[in-house]
Amino acid sequence: MSNYKRIASLKTADDFASYIETAGVKLQFDRELQHGTDSPLGRPYQLDGFKIGNRFCILPMEGWDGTEDGKPSELTTRRWRRFGESGAKLIWGGEAVAVRHDGRANPNQLMSSDDTTVDLENLRKVLIAAHEDRSLSSDDLLVGLQLTHSGRFARPNDKKRLEPRILYHHPILDRKFNISPDHACLTDPEIDDLIGDFVKAAARAEAAGFAFVDLKHCHGYLGHEFLSATTREGRYGGSFENRTRFLRELVAGVRRDAPGLMIGVRLSAFDFLPFKMGDDRRGVPEHHDGLYPHAFGSDVEDPLKVNLNETFQFFDLLDELKIKLVCISAGSPYYNPHIQRPALFLPSDAYDPPEDPLAGVARLIEGAGELKARYPQMCVVGSGYTYLQDWLPNVGQYYVRAGRVDFVGLGRMVLAYHDLPFDLINGSRLQTKRLCRTFSDCTTGPRNGLISGCYPLDPFYKEHPQAEQLKTLKQQLK
Numbered sequence: 001m002s003n004y005k006r007i008a009s010l011k012t013a014d015d016f017a018s019y020i021e022t023a024g025v026k027l028q029f030d031r032e033l034q035h036g037t038d039s040p041l042g043r044p045y046q047l048d049g050f051k052i053g054n055r056f057c058i059l060p061m062e063g064w065d066g067t068e069d070g071k072p073s074e075l076t077t078r079r080w081r082r083f084g085e086s087g088a089k090l091i092w093g094g095e096a097v098a099v100r101h102d103g104r105a106n107p108n109q110l111m112s113s114d115d116t117t118v119d120l121e122n123l124r125k126v127l128i129a130a131h132e133d134r135s136l137s138s139d140d141l142l143v144g145l146q147l148t149h150s151g152r153f154a155r156p157n158d159k160k161r162l163e164p165r166i167l168y169h170h171p172i173l174d175r176k177f178n179i180s181p182d183h184a185c186l187t188d189p190e191i192d193d194l195i196g197d198f199v200k201a202a203a204r205a206e207a208a209g210f211a212f213v214d215l216k217h218c219h220g221y222l223g224h225e226f227l228s229a230t231t232r233e234g235r236y237g238g239s240f241e242n243r244t245r246f247l248r249e250l251v252a253g254v255r256r257d258a259p260g261l262m263i264g265v266r267l268s269a270f271d272f273l274p275f276k277m278g279d280d281r282r283g284v285p286e287h288h289d290g291l292y293p294h295a296f297g298s299d300v301e302d303p304l305k306v307n308l309n310e311t312f313q314f315f316d317l318l319d320e321l322k323i324k325l326v327c328i329s330a331g332s333p334y335y336n337p338h339i340q341r342p343a344l345f346l347p348s349d350a351y352d353p354p355e356d357p358l359a360g361v362a363r364l365i366e367g368a369g370e371l372k373a374r375y376p377q378m379c380v381v382g383s384g385y386t387y388l389q390d391w392l393p394n395v396g397q398y399y400v401r402a403g404r405v406d407f408v409g410l411g412r413m414v415l416a417y418h419d420l421p422f423d424l425i426n427g428s429r430l431q432t433k434r435l436c437r438t439f440s441d442c443t444t445g446p447r448n449g450l451i452s453g454c455y456p457l458d459p460f461y462k463e464h465p466q467a468e469q470l471k472t473l474k475q476q477l478k
């Protein structure tokens with residue numbers, strides 16, 4: 001349990017400003033909120049001639065609730081319906097969809113195959129219909145699909161058993177996740193095949209009517225692991241050019257076989273050393289001597305410090321590849337969740353926050369701001385806003401108004417208060433009782449084999465039979 005000040009206790013703009021100062025973080029916000037379609041958050045964005053109706057983006061959020069053959073369930077469909085009702089005009093991927101079975105993060109993750117294409121199309125249609133049911137036009141709604149292979153964190157057959165597909169032996173993560181030194185790494189020809197699977201999945205996404213695919217490069221999954229594969233030999237490791245060959249080949253394949261699709265990339269723009277629980281339960285970095293070249297976007301001499309030099313190179317490459325859509329995230333939920341999804345209460349299997357979660361939020365938002373300032377031609381979506389709770393709209397409005405981000409991405413907040421964008425743009429009072437307070441039950445649930453959802457605040461999950469199971473589990477884990 002941490003003793004950082006609760007955001008809900010910061011009632012006035014002066015309270016919030018003075019807390020930002022006390023916490024010593026760099027974060028800006030607007031004191032007055034504006035509403036309506038002319039407001040900074042309500043205004044459209046032009047992406048290559050396509051008008052995206054406002055500046056809210058729903059971030060990908062999986063629920064561990066698909067069928068074993070990779071199709072959506074009623075629960076998945078409910079989530080996508082709510083994404084549509086949210087009022088946000090950019091849907092970044094819906095949720096991670098594995099391009100093949102061995103790349104699933106859990107046996108209930110959605111999967112692309114010829115058998116699931118119609119079901120994924122249906123999810124998209126449900127989302128659009130729900131949007132229109134709120135009397136919102138879908139002409140300015142952009143919906144993409146996130147494609148992934150879970151790599152080191154694959155659990156395709158059993159929720160509790162990792163079946164890692166790795167690119168290289170990692171000095172810390174192998175030990176942390178019990179990967180033996182003789183565990184086989186994916187070979188270059190196997191990677192070539194996997195690229196083919198991504199391209200097939202993209203073609204199916206196009207057939208299912210999605211406007212873009214996200215070629216996921218974040219959170220420790222396979223796409224992200226390429227970026228830190230500095231010690232891998234062969235065509236896909238070592239130099240920056242080799243570590244980004246995966247992306248370049250994916251893009252070439254998608255452009256060839258699904259020419260109508262736009263391409264986006266969700267990127268962990270920086271990473272840190274993995275963390276573990278210290279004696280007092282607070283997170284501490286894992287021990288590492290010498291240079292650490294495995295945290296993309298951090299300093300090799302001090303891997304607890306952001307260094308965006310390679311991230312800039314990655315953006316140069318995106319620019320060369322004519323990819324404009326980029327969503328900024330950081331780190332990984334498996335080994336440093338506090339930099340990826342800042343929370344007052346981290347998931348049951350994690351440590352207590354090693355820093356004020358506001359510092360994590362500021363790092364993500366300012367990092368995205370730095371990238372946007374350097375690459376104004378890119379359409380930059382930010383993440384990590386949920387912890388801001390009551391002050392999320394004020395911070396979001398500032399960064400969009402100042403041109404330091406194009407879209408405010410919403411993750412956990414949408415599970416709790418899905419139509420916050422609708423309320424805000426329409427000038428309705430913020431429903432503070434529905435604001436996510438970052439209890440992390442949406443992550444603790446699935447880490448213990450349950451479905452994900454907002455158990456504390458969404459009445460549907462509050463009353464779900466698994467809510468009781470979760471309560472018991474949390475008692476046992478204390």
Ligand SMILES: Cc1cc2nc3c(=O)[nH]c(=O)nc-3n(C[C@H](O)[C@H](O)[C@H](O)COP(=O)(O)O)c2cc1C
Nearest residue numbers: 059060061062095096341384385386410411412442
């Ligand atoms: C339950 C849960 C599921 C998530 N699933 C995905 C996913 O499928 N793909 C992805 O890129 N990020 C995923 N994320 C990360 C979120 O998209 C987002 O980056 C993170 O929650 C931080 O944003 P927030 O502060 O608005 O919650 C997930 C997060 C949570 C809590």
